Amino acid sequence: MPQDSGDWFVRHKNIYYDTDDITEAQTEELFLCGSCRGLLKVVSRTTKNPACLGIEIPLHACDACRSLGYSIYEEAQVKEGYRFAQFINRRDKEYSRHGF
Numbered sequence: 001m002p003q004d005s006g007d008w009f010v011r012h013k014n015i016y017y018d019t020d021d022i023t024e025a026q027t028e029e030l031f032l033c034g035s036c037r038g039l040l041k042v043v044s045r046t047t048k049n050p051a052c053l054g055i056e057i058p059l060h061a062c063d064a065c066r067s068l069g070y071s072i073y074e075e076a077q078v079k080e081g082y083r084f085a086q087f088i089n090r091r092d093k094e095y096s097r098h099g100f
């Protein structure tokens, strides 16, 4: 069963929005899972907004990735390190937002 400290594929992206003069720094982390597409975690920071967390559980997620997604989302709300958090569970069609 995957743990938070397991293998993640990390990708950094910088996006510049011309119209608003905002630079967004995105960090995408994909959990490398042998049983499904893997849990996706996106952390985004812009020059104007504080850190924002996105969790996406894929459509055919395995049980381990599903529970990992829930625990990361719940932990993020408790710690309040993020101004905004968005939770997408495509497997059970459950969606939740926090701080918007």
Ligand SMILES: [Zn+2]
Pocket (backbone or CB within 6 Å): 033, 034, 035, 036, 037, 038, 039, 061, 062, 063, 064, 065, 066
């Ligand atoms: Zn999985």
